[in-house]
Amino acid sequence: MSDSSHPAKECAVLFADLVGSTQLYQRVGDTSAFEVVDRSIRAMRIAVETKRGRVVKHTGDGLMAVFSDADSAADATLAIHQTLKELPSTAEQQRLAVRIGFHFGAVVASGTDVFGDTVNFAARLAELASPGKAITSSETARRLGPEWRSVLHALPPRVIRGVTRPVELCELMCEAVGELTIVQSDHFLLDTEPELRLYLDSTSLVLNSTRPSARIGRDPAADLVVGDTQSSRRHAEIELRGDKFVLIDRSSNGTFVQIEGEREFLLSREEVVLRGRGQFALGRSCSSSPHVVSFVCI
Secondary structure, three states: OOOOOOOEEEEEEEEEEEEOHHHHHHHHOHHHHHHHHHHHHHHHHHHHHHOOOEEEEEOOOEEEEEEOOHHHHHHHHHHHHHHHHHOOOOOOOOOOEEEEEEEEEEEEEEOOEEEOHHHHHHHHHHHHOOOOOEEEEHHHHOOOOHHHHHHEEEEEEEOOOOOOOOEEEEEEOHHHOOOOOOOOHHHOOOOOOOOEEEEEOOEEEEEOOOOOEEEEEOOOOOOEEOOOOOOOOOOEEEEEEOOEEEEEEOOOOOEEEEEOOOOOEEEOOOEEEOOOEEEEEEOOOOOOOOOEEEEEEO
8 A cells, every 4th residue: 555546644543432322322212322422423523623633434433533743633632522521411411421542653545534553553542541531652642742741641551452562651631631520420421330241151250340350261260260272371361440341361372352243363462452242262263262251341
């Protein structure tokens, strides 16, 4: 994709994903929930455009946008959070929180869309962000103006799927800017405690705030014991971070993960946020493993 019809350029790519829409559909029904989601996405689009951004496309219950510089992406991040906070709320028309990730780098343009590692990386940052906050790379943070430095919080380096080395990240402390109080949980539809259900053969395990982690492997002391020759004694761990469950591979042979609706991928000394429902297997593909762990995120 290096020919003249797909020119390369640099820009900031932002992903904004609504949180709590699944529970909203279950609670108030399709029609009312769609109205809330649609209203929220339209408000997010306006916030992007007022900060000189362009919405590239909708991504499920969210959107992807591009900006010419990192400051505009950060401006849009605050505008999105503030806009959603100010939307009217009734018993059925509740507000939804949003998690945002943005990253500045090279992209490949094709028509109105953009592709490349920068796009993939920004999407994974959005997965890691907590509701009401945003995550960016330290590389992108260095491009921000001096007014942003006091509201950036450095995070511990972490391995992200598709990246071979630990990445330094920063969290944008949105509540520290102006009069924003967007991270207060009473503003958002977050009344359901995050829960992960794991199933292995006849064994089941539930993770939540009371039991926030689990060890998986051949070790008899593991929370889920997988007696496969391809699995390591301490093969993997799952831990609750904020409102997300993260699967961490610590093995020699890797962990094969298949999220429902997506292709299977190999997690090797990396970590991934578990979403929706799916399955994973230790040391071999889910299709060939005799011990597949199924999961459901509630």
